[in-house]
Amino acid sequence: MNFAPYQDESPEVERAMSPALGDANRVKSPIIRSPVGSPPVPGLTSNALPSPSHFGGSVQPGATGFGNSGYGGDVESGRWNMGAFDTSLPIRMDYEAMLAYLLLPPAGGVFLLLVEHKSDYVRFHAWQSSMLFTVMFIIHLIFAWSSFFSWTLFLCDLAMIGFLSMRAYRDVDTLDHYEVPIFGRLANSFVDDE
Numbered sequence: 001m002n003f004a005p006y007q008d009e010s011p012e013v014e015r016a017m018s019p020a021l022g023d024a025n026r027v028k029s030p031i032i033r034s035p036v037g038s039p040p041v042p043g044l045t046s047n048a049l050p051s052p053s054h055f056g057g058s059v060q061p062g063a064t065g066f067g068n069s070g071y072g073g074d075v076e077s078g079r080w081n082m083g084a085f086d087t088s089l090p091i092r093m094d095y096e097a098m099l100a101y102l103l104l105p106p107a108g109g110v111f112l113l114l115v116e117h118k119s120d121y122v123r124f125h126a127w128q129s130s131m132l133f134t135v136m137f138i139i140h141l142i143f144a145w146s147s148f149f150s151w152t153l154f155l156c157d158l159a160m161i162g163f164l165s166m167r168a169y170r171d172v173d174t175l176d177h178y179e180v181p182i183f184g185r186l187a188n189s190f191v192d193d194e
Contacts, residue, residue, distance in 0.1 A: 088117050093172055096116065097168035100128075106132075109125070109129030127183075128184055129164070135183075136157055
């Protein structure tokens with residue numbers, strides 16, 4: 001169950017400045033001590049904060065991986081829950097970014113450009129996939145006269161699809177964009193202009 005209050009996910013615009021260290025008029029906070037009979041908090045030493053593993057180190061009993069079921073965040077098969085990243089489709093963002101390359105390129109990228117409006121990460125991969133594989137399709141048409149070139153290009157296509165899908169899946173944790181030399185920069189500029 002989620003008992004946390006609704007949190008605004010908009011980025012901070014301004015931060016409050018800390019008071020100067022030499023301020024003699026500053027009031028010090030009182031030292032708060034726990035009641036004498038209360039049980040100790042595991043992982044909490046005197047005058048220290050609990051370790052991060054106290055909050056998110058293990059899956060809570062009965063946690064299903066959906067929603068916020070514990071202290072720090074959900075752990076789903078060793079990865080943080082993708083629910084924090086909104087997408088237009090009811091699919092996790094890493095799977096959706098992979099679909100840009102796996103759904104019959106370049107048609108999958110064009111489809112995601114039409115339906116995905118929330119995730120810049122997915123839109124980047126959709127732009128990159130649609131531009132890269134459109135050019136690859138044209139190159140296939142040019143070299144259609146040779147079966148050797150056609151099969152070599154087909155194997156290159158499969159290698160690119162596999163590699164780019166894997167990078168789209170792996171890089172979702174950090175939201176890094178793996179850019180193909182020419183098309184990646186164009187895809188980034190298109191997403192930035194939107």
